[in-house]
Amino acid sequence: MKKFIAAALSLSMVLSITACENNKDNTYSDGVSDISSGASDGGESGNSGGESNPNTLSNPVKKTADGDIDMEAAMAYETDFEALEKQLSEREVDLSQPVSLNARNNPKTMEVWNYLKEGYGKRIISAQQQDNVVQTYEDKVYYNALEDLPAMKGFDFIHATGDTPNRAFVDAALEWGTENGGLVTFCWHWNVLRDADNPDQGRAFYMERDGVKIVNWNARDATVPGTKEYEVAVHDMDQVASYLQELEAAGITVLWRPFHEASGSWFWWGVQDDDKLAVRDGTYDTFQRLWYMMYDRFENYHKLSNIIWVWNGQTKICEVNPNTYDIAGIDVYPGKEDHSPLESSYNALKGYTYEGKMLALTECGYIPDPQQCVDEDIMWLYYMPWCGEFVFEPAAAGGSTPKTDLYGTPHPNPERLSDELLKEYFANPAVISWKDLPDTFGEKNVPRRITVWEASKQPLE
16 A cells, blocks of 8 residues: 555645555555645635736636635526536537637647647656655656656645645646646645534545544535535635636646546545445436536636646546546556556546547556557556655655655655666657657746756865
8 A cells, every 4th residue: 555644734644545446456546745835825826806817818716805715706606517417418529629618719728738639649748746846856856867857747736725725736836837838737635624514623535544534524515505515615616716727827728637536435526335326226426516516617607718627537437528528537556566558447448438538547656668558559648657655765664755865866766666767768759758848838947946956966166
């Protein structure tokens, strides 16, 4: 099992592998640890008071004078699920365009979209989930071996909502997209109230972890107006929408992967044991309602234009209308070293995904061998190893701090990769690295934290 030890109040957390019910050879899960020091408060972000940014195409998220979501305005918009599903079912699926009609009018988003579509099946985009965005340990492992980086970075809205919102991942994504010209993807480990009737009990996204449980939170009620869950859901969705709008204003397209790994019961939005009877009698729709509510608010209410939607439901049970996602993803964590193309997972994903959608290895424990991917014609759109010990060798078992040399250079985790493996894989013409991305995405300035670290290696005169 993989574990990252942390505590929510110190902006860290624990995530572990949980076996997939359909594939005993693979394990699906993920984790993030401490991300920030000195990050600014979430109240400083977004378009406070509803003032629009001239660089955005979307409707400004309405906020109060202190920067919080204007709940009177937010609650006035409700999703008509029946009307939305009817509209989606009547619309022809166009695989040549993003599902977001707003995105089709954003030249920056279309540039990324066309790049993804034109390269799909020919080359594989390298990606890496981020952990500590201050120390950027993962970056240092790659840059030390390659003087290059993965083309896309994975960020997380995990701490972006709640009583003390923290925007460290948002600021890191803004920097990566504007100063370094890299691609951006976001997931959301969405912390909700552990007890909807008692907010003082804190928040969590795991149903149960290390004795901490979500005891009174109904996922379906999060889509039902009039419930406490719904009020929290509306607030948090709109808070995240405001961050996405900041990225939109900066010209950054986001591959947006909400409600990930829904096939399992470890997250509150996943298929729970209590849902299985509804699944059997064909009345399960909790995941779909959550997905459609978010899609509707982001697409039709806020009209965000910088989103490419990634569906990571991982099961036919959580199937959603193909007009609401562009990419289908799967998270795969083999129980032992495995750099194969993961053919069985690829075929499983393809089997329950609308034909023609791009397929991605949205999280993985080992980097797949690109030459095997080419030889076996298993061309993932991108692969993204998880962070921490999936990249660097931890200083202590289960820790999130790496072993380093005198200059703070992390050691690659020998159980998962090496400098030689990275050099071999990134030299393969099938792999797109950061330096391979077109200059139109932005100038390839070496990240500031890399240049500072590199300078520390120079002998003093």
